[in-house]
Amino acid sequence: MTTAPLLSVEQLCVAHRTPRGDVEVVSGINLQLEAGGTLAIVGESGSGKSQTALAIMGLNGPSACLTGRVLFDGENLLTASPARRRALRGARIAMVFQDPMASLNPYLRIGLQLAEVLETHRGASRSAAWAEAARTLDSVRVSAARERLNQYPHELSGGMRQRVMIAMAIIAGPQLLIADEPTTALDPTVQAQILALLDELRRDRGLAILLITHDLGVVSRLCEQTLVMYAGKLVESAPTQQLLSRPRHPYTAALLRARPSMQHPPGLRLDALPGQPPDLRQTMPACRFAPRCRYAQPDCADVPLQFERGVLCRHPL
């Protein structure tokens, strides 16, 4: 008997109303994440990863129109009231963003930004919330946590800021953490530390992690399962090790080839993916990747596709 997943996204579509007409940026995504599990979403920038994450948070903004279902602990968030969504946000589902400098309020002290989460969700007193804020900073290994509370974001290094962001996300003890490119803005050594921290949080707190990245190197360290997105669609889903060693979708294979690796002698040109992702406003071929695919066949452009056996491709590798 299987338990219901913590998060289950079914046929999620996100469209934005823009002055130049509607544009669908996420087209029928399905995903599942168990309590305490890890799942990665990878893809080039612009493929709809962040929009998928924001849809789970309910933060796509006023121009967005969402369809499908986002079930969290069995409850459909897309039909929940705004008050209900606010009650879950920050308390049971938390999110960490890409740019830790821009994502922290530059005008407010770190302590206040951490403490207000507890004041909002638990009705904690100011002093209790600040004490808990210091403990949480300590647990994500921010040095001199107590003094940090009185500092402003610009007084911290990039890595410290991202630790503060993570502390802010976990302070109310959520079950799900969505991390949208949490290490992209950081330098490599700090990246590794942040990934280790996320892994530790998953182990120690049973936190389920949805990791979004365009860096396949990041995925392999943290996530059991990986989804690949292209132009708003899911193109491949597989256990991470299998995906890295035996990609089935030509797009995944191309991403892997484009990845810098230790084997490449420095200075050698990487096998970067040629061409551009499609313009989502134009009508696209049945397989959206076909125009850039080195294995494309004549039938790829017009025969409708089904997501079958973990891949959206007529001629998987």
Add this chain to the structure above:
Amino acid sequence: MSARLLRRLLELLPTLLLLVTLTFAMLHAAPGGPFDSERALPEATRVQLEARYHLDQPLWRQYLIYLGDLAHGDLGPSYQYPDRSVAELIGAGLPVSALLGSLAMSLALIVGMALGIIAAMKPHRWQDRAVMVLAVGGLSIPNFVLAPLLILLMAVSLHALPAGGWSGRPQELLLPVLALALPQIATIARLTRAAMLEVMQTPWIRTARAKGLSERHVVLRHALRPVLLPVISYLGPAAAGTLTGSVVIEQIFGLPGVGRYFVLGALNRDYGLVLGVVLIYGTLIVLFNFAVDLLYARLDPRQRE
């Protein structure tokens, strides 16, 4: 800190000296003198008066004498009101002007920011449109046109408020304050709206929402402070606009403020009186800008050392 403050205050002195010098030069460049009225004075009296006020001296001497008096805190005599000094005249008008000006500025800040925030929270909806119409109107109607219109409507037609004069009753200030504040309300509403729209797009507002904070909390705690910054930088120009505006408004509503002496002084070539008002208002604006700088630095942690 206080040493730095003192140094910055001292740096304001050259600005004021320049202001006095320019005003002095412009006043004396204007044709006519203080005792050239229609009703000609006997030659002997005129010579006597000019000697008493050093007007028979070369201009550079007059300038130095004025500066010398100023250095001792003496704004000099008024030619038109020989029994009272310039300082006394300004002292008598200042309370009324200060009340008018500070009420107008406070009203402009509160109403302007509130309207700007409301407009930004409902972009392109009727609330936004209404505020923008008001803002364009407030900016394009000069207050010397607005003031008579207000008098016509509220005093002459509706008899709801007095048309002018000053006996110390609050309702006498209502129309002048409104006429003086409206252009500032318009500017502050536009500034606030633009700043608010920009701030609400920032990643850290998204973070605040991701924390599950209420919209009220997001606006008041996370968005308001950066929205205050452009509004505060505008307070300097707003103070200048309010002071110059009050000269006109006091005249229209017959309020016995400093502005009235300024107008009378300018018409009668009452050099000392005009210089005194310019100097006092100039000092106020310079000090106001100085305070704004300090406040700005306090609100933005990145500007502090």
